[in-house]
Amino acid sequence: MKKVLPFIFPLASLAIVLFLAFRWYNNRTDRGSITPFAENVAIEELSDEDTALALRGVGDYESVDLKGENGNTGKLRYEINDGKVRFSVTADLENSPGTNYQVWLKDPNSEAIRKAFPLEYLKGGMSGTAAISAETLPFEVIVSKDSAGATAPSEILLKGLVKDKAEATE
Numbered sequence: 154m155k156k157v158l159p160f161i162f163p164l165a166s167l168a169i170v171l172f173l174a175f176r177w178y179n180n181r182t183d184r185g186s187i188t189p190f191a192e193n194v195a196i197e198e199l200s201d202e203d204t205a206l207a208l209r210g211v212g213d214y215e216s217v218d219l220k221g222e223n224g225n226t227g228k229l230r231y232e233i234n235d236g237k238v239r240f241s242v243t244a245d246l247e248n249s250p251g252t253n254y255q256v257w258l259k260d261p262n263s264e265a266i267r268k269a270f271p272l273e274y275l276k277g278g279m280s281g282t283a284a285i286s287a288e289t290l291p292f293e294v295i296v297s298k299d300s301a302g303a304t305a306p307s308e309i310l311l312k313g314l315v316k317d318k319a320e321a322t323e
Contacts, residue, residue: 196258196269197284199239215318219244219296219311229294229313233287241282244296244311248274252298256281257306259293261314266305272296291316 213234219227219242227244242256254272259265272279285292294313297306 195285196267197237198270199282199284217313217315219294219313221296221309221311223310225310227296227311227313229315231315233290233318236287237284238287238290238315239282239284240294240315241280242272242294242296243277244272244279246272246279246296246310248279253300254279254310255297255299255303255306256283257295257297258285258289259295260289261291261293266295268303269294287317 214230214232217229217231219229221227225244225246227242227246229240229242231238231240244254246254256269256272258267258269269285270281270283272281274280292315294311294315295306295309296311297303298308298310299306
């Protein structure tokens with residue numbers, strides 16, 4: 154026993170280091186499965202001029218009706234240009250103090266979801282605009298009623314799908 158005792162601590166330490174190295178390697182090689190919504194994709198705010206054009210409907214914009222429950226209605230307008238998807242969301246939702254409406258982008262093929270922007274009250278209802286890389290197409294737009302610091306949509310009000318023009322015609 155006295156001959157084996159000095160080797161127990163170094164072997165236990167080596168086993169722990171090998172286990173941690175194995176876990177690190179597996180985590181590093183699984184990174185390819187993360188969708189574009191999880192990381193490395195920026196959601197940009199549009200300039201005032203681009204926002205005005207998107208909300209007025211000037212340009213070559215596709216239109217999608219946002220479907221919801223409880224009689225909520227909305228419209229999603231988007232344009233694919235210069236490798237970006239510029240889109241605007243307008244919704245006929247109740248404007249009451251303390252109510253926050255949030256737009257989320259979701260990968261339809263997975264559970265990956267990302268907060269895009271809050272809706273603001275304008276003349277035509279609740280509205281917001283943004284741009285995202287066209288590499289993320291297709292993606293689902295979700296409007297929810299959330300608290301300001303929410304990390305996932307809690308009460309989903311409206312949904313719509315943004316597709317590439319080639320996919321939309323098939």
